[in-house]
Amino acid sequence: MGRDHTAPEPPNRRLLLKGALAAGALTAMPATAAHAVGSRPPYVNPLVRNRADPHINRHTDGFYYFTATAPEYDRIILRRSRTLRGLSTAAESVIWRKHETGVMGAHIWAPEIHRIDGKWYIYFASAPAEDIWAIRIWVLENSHRDPFKGTWVERGQLKTAWETFSLDATTFTHRGSRYLAWAQHEPGMNNNTAVWLSRMADPLTLTGPQVRLTTPELDWEVIGFKVNEGPSVIKRNGRLFMTYSASATDSNYCMGLLTVDADADLMNPANWSKSPTPVFTSNDTTKQYGPGHNSFTVAEDGRTDVLVYHARQYKDIVGDPLNDPNRHTRVQRLGWNPDGTPDFGIPVADSPTPNPGKES
Secondary structure, three states, rough: OOOOOOOOOOHHHHHHHHHHHHHHHHHHHHHHHHHHHHOOOOOOOOEOOEEEEEEEEEOOOOOOOOOEEEOOOOOOEEEOOOOOOOHHHHOOOOEEOOOOOOOOOOOEEEEEEEOOOEEEEEEEOOOOOOOOOOOOEEEEEOOOOOOOOOOOOEEEOOOOOOOOOOOEEEEEEEEEEEEEEEEEEEOOOOOOOOEEEEEEEEEEEEEEEEEEEOOOHHHHOOOOEEEEEEEEEEOOOOOOOEEEEEEEOOOEEEEEEEEEEEEOOOOOOHHOEEOEEEEOOOOOOEEEEEEEEEEEEEEOOOOOOEEEEEEOOOOOOOOOHHHHOOOEEEEEOOOOOOOOOOOOOOOOOOOOOOOOOOOO
């Protein structure tokens, strides 16, 4: 995921009211009820076009901060808005560009922005310009309270146990400890990536063991490539739920789910259970394909959970899916089942018309 998603601190009442009014004020209500009083639907999809691996962080200042993979794989972008809808038209800033040579010179993928101990951090994947598949996790840091200001300092590679293909880092806290979850190839394993977990000594350093939570082994996890990647965490109802994405990044891309009791030791893989079937998949009815690499945020009401993900609007792709730029950012309400587990539903259809208004 993108962030520690347990009982987010709400903005002040004035910001909350402003955001609710701008978004239609009824985000948390069923769509039929919202439409009955003439309100606009809560979201317009695609939310942001040509932006994959989306991460939205709702900060305590009342802003939503958005970053994602640009299809040129050459820069890190940032947007902000007081409403989710407003991210569609919010100005986009390039806060960092790849190096022309050497490290951080290729495949700038899957940035996430986090506020930790009074500083902003962006975790992202990149490779040397001369060895474009030697992908590792890197970190930027900004001490200014406004991430659009100050200086983004390159803090180097976040070191894991092995120098192997690694990416998709996300961080969260639980019971006073900070954790990093990420995807990495394990030496000697016949797969592309598994999902790993480690405690952190600080925002730049892992401490203690790193444990494997899931490896691609089920039929729906090994289509095209044997992949588990893009972990994201949400805490609700006495449990932690970790989503991840599986298979190749075409229409076979889908999301799986791991679950652990909030009182359990997160560093014991045996405490995590893995859903035997994917929880979010392509849908021919809504014409959405390859949904995945998600994050979680909350609606303007501060309570309604929102699923953030990317998907394409067509199934057939010419050539390498990584060269197809049309993975668009999407958002939709995340439901909850009576047993307290998340109900992802299906990826929503495109909105009938784009949102002409500008919100910020």
